[in-house]
Amino acid sequence: MEETVVNSSDANKINQPAVGEWKNDENISYNDNYEQNIVETLNDTTLNDNSVPENAVIETQEENCGFSNNDNTQNTWGTEIESKYHYGNKSNSGYRKGTGGYNKSNNDNNSYENSYGYDSISNNGHVRGRGRGRGRGIIKRYDEENESFRDEYGSDSGGYNRGVNTASGRRGRGFNRGRGGRRDQSASGGWYENSEDGHKKNENDRPTVSKAPYIPPDIENEESIAGIEAGLNFDKYKTIEVKVSGINPPKSITSFPSSGLRTILLDNLSYCNFSTPTPVQNYAIPIIIEGRDLMASAQTGSGKTAAYVLPILHNLLKQPTQLVYDEHHCEPHVVIIAPTRELVSQISECVWKFSKGTDIKNGLLYGGTSVYHQKSKILQRGVHILTATPGRLLDFVEKGIVTFSSVKFFVLDEADRMLDMGFKPDIEQVLTNSTMPFIESRQTIMFSATFPSEIQHMATSYLKSDYIFVAVGEIGGACKDVVQTVMEVTKFKKKNILLGVLKEMENCQGTIVFVERKKVADYTAAYLSEVDFPTTSIHGAREQPEREQALRDFKTNKMKILVATAVAARGLDIKGVNYVVNFDLPKTIDEYVHRIGRTGRLGNAGKAISFFDPEFDGPLAPELIRILKQADQEVPSFLNDAAERILASPAIDNFNDIRTNVDVTSNLVATEEEEEW
Numbered sequence: 001m002e003e004t005v006v007n008s009s010d011a012n013k014i015n016q017p018a019v020g021e022w023k024n025d026e027n028i029s030y031n032d033n034y035e036q037n038i039v040e041t042l043n044d045t046t047l048n049d050n051s052v053p054e055n056a057v058i059e060t061q062e063e064n065c066g067f068s069n070n071d072n073t074q075n076t077w078g079t080e081i082e083s084k085y086h087y088g089n090k091s092n093s094g095y096r097k098g099t100g101g102y103n104k105s106n107n108d109n110n111s112y113e114n115s116y117g118y119d120s121i122s123n124n125g126h127v128r129g130r131g132r133g134r135g136r137g138i139i140k141r142y143d144e145e146n147e148s149f150r151d152e153y154g155s156d157s158g159g160y161n162r163g164v165n166t167a168s169g170r171r172g173r174g175f176n177r178g179r180g181g182r183r184d185q186s187a188s189g190g191w192y193e194n195s196e197d198g199h200k201k202n203e204n205d206r207p208t209v210s211k212a213p214y215i216p217p218d219i220e221n222e223e224s225i226a227g228i229e230a231g232l233n234f235d236k237y238k239t240i241e242v243k244v245s246g247i248n249p250p251k252s253i254t255s256f257p258s259s260g261l262r263t264i265l266l267d268n269l270s271y272c273n274f275s276t277p278t279p280v281q282n283y284a285i286p287i288i289i290e291g292r293d294l295m296a297s298a299q300t301g302s303g304k305t306a307a308y309v310l311p312i313l314h315n316l317l318k319q320p321t322q323l324v325y326d327e328h329h330c331e332p333h334v335v336i337i338a339p340t341r342e343l344v345s346q347i348s349e350c351v352w353k354f355s356k357g358t359d360i361k362n363g364l365l366y367g368g369t370s371v372y373h374q375k376s377k378i379l380q381r382g383v384h385i386l387t388a389t390p391g392r393l394l395d396f397v398e399k400g401i402v403t404f405s406s407v408k409f410f411v412l413d414e415a416d417r418m419l420d421m422g423f424k425p426d427i428e429q430v431l432t433n434s435t436m437p438f439i440e441s442r443q444t445i446m447f448s449a450t451f452p453s454e455i456q457h458m459a460t461s462y463l464k465s466d467y468i469f470v471a472v473g474e475i476g477g478a479c480k481d482v483v484q485t486v487m488e489v490t491k492f493k494k495k496n497i498l499l500g501v502l503k504e505m506e507n508c509q510g511t512i513v514f515v516e517r518k519k520v521a522d523y524t525a526a527y528l529s530e531v532d533f534p535t536t537s538i539h540g541a542r543e544q545p546e547r548e549q550a551l552r553d554f555k556t557n558k559m560k561i562l563v564a565t566a567v568a569a570r571g572l573d574i575k576g577v578n579y580v581v582n583f584d585l586p587k588t589i590d591e592y593v594h595r596i597g598r599t600g601r602l603g604n605a606g607k608a609i610s611f612f613d614p615e616f617d618g619p620l621a622p623e624l625i626r627i628l629k630q631a632d633q634e635v636p637s638f639l640n641d642a643a644e645r646i647l648a649s650p651a652i653d654n655f656n657d658i659r660t661n662v663d664v665t666s667n668l669v670a671t672e673e674e675e676e677w
C-alpha cells in the first residue's frame with residue numbers, strides 16, 4: 001500500500017497567527033513551518049463525533065525522538081516549581097511551570113504543565129512534539145458483546161504524527177514513525193513507538209494504554225434545576241418585535257398558567273423559578289401544542305430550549321402511547337439533535353427537570369462516552385425523549401439499537417448548524433432512515449438564534465408546507481444586553497493585550513476566551529495559568545472526561561477563565577459568564593453572535609471584547625459593523641476603514657467555470673471549524 005508522507009518542509013499554509021507569537025515569546029528554537037505541520041497532524045487525528053466510532057479507544061505508543069539535545073532543555077528539568085494553581089488530584093485544573101522552553105502536558109487530568117523542552121500530550125492518543133514520523137494506526141476497539149478490547153488496524157494514510165515525549169521531567173530521544181490510521185474515511189489517530197531511553201522497542205512489548213470507556217455522571221441531580229436567573233433587562237423582552245408567518249398561526253400565550261400546559265408541568269416550572277414566559281416561549285408553546293411544524297429564531301439566552309421541551313412534554317402526557325423497547329432496541333417518541341456533546345447533555349437536563357414527577361423516560365447519546373453504558377441505559381426502561389449528537393445517534397441506528405418507527409417529534413436545536421455542510425449529511429441520513437415517519441406523520445421543529453436564508457430554504461424540505469415561522473427580534477441579531485467592544489490588535493500583541501484586559505477587569509471570574517484553534521487554546525490556557533489566572537480549556541482534542549471536568553471547574557468557579565474553541569460557542573448556558581473575549585475572531589458573523597451570546601443571557605448584562613486583527617479579520621468587518629449597529633453599539637473607526645478596504649477590493653473569483661452548458665458537480669467539504677473542534 002502506498003504511504004503518504006507529509007513533507008515537513010511543505011509547510012501547511014493555514015494561517016496560524018498565534019503560533020508564531022508564542023514561539024517568539026517562549027524562545028522556542030524551531031521554525032514556523034515545523035509547527036504548522038504539527039497543527040496539521042493534529043487536525044488529522046482529531047477525535048470527534050463524526051470521525052471515529054464512538055467505542056474506539058486509541059492505543060498509543062511512542063518512540064521519543066531527539067530534538068531535545070539543546071542546552072535549554074538540559075538545564076531545566078531540575079528547576080521546575082509548583083504553582084499555586086497546580087492541583088494534585090486528577091479531577092482538577094491546574095498547571096506546573098518551569099522556566100525556559102515551553103512544555104505543555106495535558107494528560108489524564110485537567111491540567112496544564114509548563115516546563116522545559118516542548119511536549120504536549122493529550123489523552124486521545126496524540127503525542128505532539130518534535131521529530132517526525134509515520135506509522136500505522138491501531139484502534140483499540142471495545143467489543144461490546146465480550147466487554148473487552150480488540151485491535152483494529154487502520155489502513156491507508158492520513159495522520160502524520162510527530163512526537164517527543166518529555167513529560168514530567170523525563171526526556172527521551174529517538175525517531176518516531178507512525179502513519180495515522182484511518183477508519184470509516186475518518187482520521188483516527190495513530191500509535192507511536194515509544195521508548196523513554198530512546199531505544200526502539202520491540203513491537204511485542206509495546207505498552208498498551210487502553211482507556212476504559214467513560215461513564216459520565218448522571219444528569220439527574222438537583223444542581224441541574226437551577227438555571228440562570230432573570231436579569232434586570234428581562235422586562236425588555238416585552239417590547240421586542242415578533243414576526244410570525246404561516247397559515248392560521250395559533251394565538252400566542254401571555255402567561256404559563258393560561259398556556260394550557262398540564263398542571264405537573266406548571267408545578268415544575270414554578271419549582272424551577274420560571275414565572276413569566278419569554279417571547280419565544282409565548283409563541284412557540286401554542287404552535288407546538290397544536291401540532292404545527294415550526295421554524296423559530298430568537299436571540300441567544302432567551303429560553304428557546306424550554307420553548308420546545310414544555311409543549312412536547314405536554315403533548316406526550318396528553319396522548320400517552322405505549323413505549324416500545326426490548327433488550328435489543330428502543331423506539332423513542334421524540335428525537336432531539338444538537339451539535340455538541342455538552343449541549344446535548346444540557347438539553348437532556350432541561351427535559352429531566354421539566355418532566356420530574358411524570359412517567360416520561362429521558363435518554364441521551366453522545367460521543368466520547370461508553371457505548372455499553374448508554375445502550376444499557378436506554379434499553380433498560382425504554383426512552384420517550386432521546387437527545388443526541390448526530391454521530392452517536394447514527395451509530396446506534398446502524399446497529400439497530402434505535403429505530404424511529406414511533407417518532408412523533410423531531411427537533412433540531414441549533415438548526416442552522418445542523419443543516420450546514422458539516423452536519424447535513426448526518427441529518428439527511430437520520431431523516432431518510434427507513435424507519436423514520438414521513439414529514440406528514442411527524443412534527444418537525446427547528447430552533448436557532450441564527451438562521452441564514454439559504455439554510456432556511458433548505459430546511460423547508462424537511463417541514464410540512466404549512467409550517468409556522470417565528471422570528472423574535474432580528475434573525476441572527478446579537479443580544480442587546482451584551483456590550484460589545486472591538487479592539488484593533490495585531491497577532492503578536494494579542495497575548496499581552498489579553499493580559500491587560502483581564503487585569504483591568506475588577507474580577508475576571510466567569511470569562512470565556514474564544515480562540516480558533518485547539519492548540520492555541522492549550523497555549524493560552526497554559527499561559528494564563530502561569531501568570532496566575534486559574535484557567536481551564538475545552539476543545540475537541542480533549543478527552544470527554546476532561547471536557548466535562550473543565551466545564552464543571554468553570555461552572556463551580558474553581559477556574560475563573562475558560563479558554564474555548566467553537567465547541568463551546570453555541571447553546572451552552574452557564575451562570576455567571578460576565579465576559580466573552582474573542583482572542584481570535586471567528587470566520588463567520590453567526591459564530592460571533594453565538595459566542596458573545598454565552599454572556600448577557602435572560603436579561604442579564606454581559607460584555608464582549610473582540611480582538612480585530614486587520615490582517616486576518618478584514619473580511620468580517622462589514623458584517624461585524626452591521627451586528628454592532630443592530631445592537632446599538634459603537635463602531636470603531638478602524639473597523640469602518642477595514643470594511644471600506646474589503647468592499648473596495650475586487651470580488652473574489654469563485655473559480656466558477658465560465659461555461660454555462662456543462663454539468664457541475666460538487667462535493668461536500670467539512671468546514672474548517674468542524675476539523676478544528
Ligand SMILES: Nc1ncnc2c1ncn2[C@@H]1O[C@H](COP(=O)(O)OP(=O)(O)OP(=O)(O)O)[C@@H](O)[C@H]1O
Binds near residue numbers: 228298299570573602
Ligand atoms: N421563562 C423563563 N423564566 C426563567 N428562566 C428562564 C425562562 N426561560 C428560560 N430560562 C432560563 O434562561 C436560560 C437560557 O435559556 P436557553 O438556554 O434555553 O436559551 P437559548 O435561547 O436556547 O440560548 P442559545 O441561543 O444560547 O442556545 C436558562 O438558564 C433557562 O433555564
